[in-house]
Structures are given as C-alpha cells and as structure tokens.
Amino acid sequence: MGGGNQVTVNYAEVRRVISNLSNKGIKSVSHHDIVNNKSPFLEKYSNFLDDLSAYDVASIIHDMGHWEKFKYPSTKPYKYNRRDIVFVNLGSNNIGYEASYRHPCIIYQNGYNDALVIPCSTGRYHVKNEYILKGERTDGFNEKTGIQLDKLRVIDKHRIEGKVLGRVSNKKFNEITNQIIELYFSPVKKKIDKLELEKSQLMLEIGILKAEKEKLIADKS
Known part of the structure; x- marks a missing residue:
C-alpha cells in the first residue's frame, strides 16, 4: 500500500468498496479493505486539518457531531411554510463554489x-x-442581505437550526419566483409569454x- 515506512490510502481499494x-x-470493522485504509486515512485527514483555520476545523467537528446525531434520525421533521x-x-x-457553513435561508418549498x-x-x-x-429589512429580513439564487438547493430538514427567524414578504417572494423562472426556465417562460399573447389576441x-x-x-330589430 506504500513505499518505505509511509502507509498511504489505497484509493483503488476504496473505490472497489464503493x-x-x-x-x-457490512460493518466497516468487518471489511478487510476498510480496516487496511482506515488508519492511513485518519492520519492524512489529521494532517489536512492542521493546515486549516480554526473556523474550518470547528465547523468540521460540529458537522461530524451533527451527522452522527442525524445519520439515522428518529424524530419527526418539523413542518415549515x-x-x-x-x-x-x-x-x-x-x-x-458550493455554499458552506451556517447561513440564513428562505424556505422556497416545504417537503x-x-x-x-x-x-x-x-x-x-x-x-x-x-x-x-x-433583500431589505422591509422584505422581512433582519438586515440587508443577498438572496443567492445561484445557491438554490434541496436539504434534509435536520440541517435547519433553531426557530423561524422571519418571513419574506409576498412581493419579494413573487420577485424571487419570477427571477428563478427567468434564469432556470427561460424556454418555458418564452412559451408561456407566447401563449399569453395569443390569449390576449383571441380575447x-x-x-x-x-x-x-x-x-x-x-x-x-
């Protein structure tokens, strides 16, 4: 698995397991390839952590605890609006480019x-x-913020922390929806606009x- 006294991760073995x-x-402790690669991986990862900022390492430690807690959640997820x-x-x-760490987010659709x-x-x-x-305070935010439509994503609800901070105004939410349609569904929007025009002409x-x-x-008469 490596030369000299240095033991390295055998990624070919890891990929075969995946x-x-x-x-x-199968439990990891019962799999020969995982047992062989676990120690070199932990050593390599520990060295990697040493080069990161205190903020990054604290976030990773926090996330590992969060993942351990909710890997197999037993609680019923909360319903949001x-x-x-x-x-x-x-x-x-x-x-x-992916969004990381703790951020305020808008619930666009609740599953x-x-x-x-x-x-x-x-x-x-x-x-x-x-x-x-x-996003302005008048739109429902606690402070001025950038609403990142390029970071739109689906999450498990156990990633949500704490209580609801507020609600986006209907006007701003409609603006968000229209911009999402414009950015991600432009061909569909053009077809809808064409149908609306045809409808107006028919009326x-x-x-x-x-x-x-x-x-x-x-x-x-």
Whole structure:
C-alpha cells in the first residue's frame, strides 16, 4: 500500500468498496479493505486539518457531531411554510463554489423530510449579478442581505437550526419566483409569454365578434 515506512490510502481499494452496493450492509470493522485504509486515512485527514483555520476545523467537528446525531434520525421533521427564513447548516465539506457553513435561508418549498431552500448572505448584498437579489429589512429580513439564487438547493430538514427567524414578504417572494423562472426556465417562460399573447389576441377578437353580433341583432330589430 506504500513505499518505505509511509502507509498511504489505497484509493483503488476504496473505490472497489464503493462500487459494490452490497457493502452497505457490512460493518466497516468487518471489511478487510476498510480496516487496511482506515488508519492511513485518519492520519492524512489529521494532517489536512492542521493546515486549516480554526473556523474550518470547528465547523468540521460540529458537522461530524451533527451527522452522527442525524445519520439515522428518529424524530419527526418539523413542518415549515413557504417564505420562512431559517438558519441552515449547509455543511463544511463542500467544494469550491458550493455554499458552506451556517447561513440564513428562505424556505422556497416545504417537503416532508426535505426542503428546497435559497441561501442568503450579507456579504453578497452589493454583488451586481442577475443571480443575486437584494433583500431589505422591509422584505422581512433582519438586515440587508443577498438572496443567492445561484445557491438554490434541496436539504434534509435536520440541517435547519433553531426557530423561524422571519418571513419574506409576498412581493419579494413573487420577485424571487419570477427571477428563478427567468434564469432556470427561460424556454418555458418564452412559451408561456407566447401563449399569453395569443390569449390576449383571441380575447380581443372575441370582443370584436361579440360587438359585431350585437350590432347585427340591433339592426334587424
């Protein structure tokens, strides 16, 4: 598994374990490849943590405890409403552009175990981008924030922390919905707009025909 005294993770063995779905039913301590790779992985990960900030490591420790607690949740998930603003732990092991750590989020759609949320960030309030909408105190927020439509994601409800912080106004929520449609469903929106235009033209023609009909009836009488 490595040269000299250094023992390294054998990722080929790890990938083989992952590719065999029957391993989901086997305890890790009973699997030879996992036993062989566990110690070198923990050593490598420990060295990786040493180079991170205190904030990053604290977040990872917190998330591991959270994951341990809710890996097999026994509590019934809480029901939220659309437009609710809540704190969500978006995770510390995300990559690159993905939203991470604790952020206020808008509940866009409430499921039974999951919710579709829109993360917000005060640091992105001044960002000029079509994917970032400005959230004001008058919209239901505690402070000015950037509504990050580029971070829209589905979460398990056990990622939600604490109580509901507030609710987004109907006006702002409608603006959010319209922008999501514009950004992610542009072809569908164009088709809807075309149908709306055709509907308006048909209604106009119907009105003209009704007027002509009424005139004919009046002339005959």
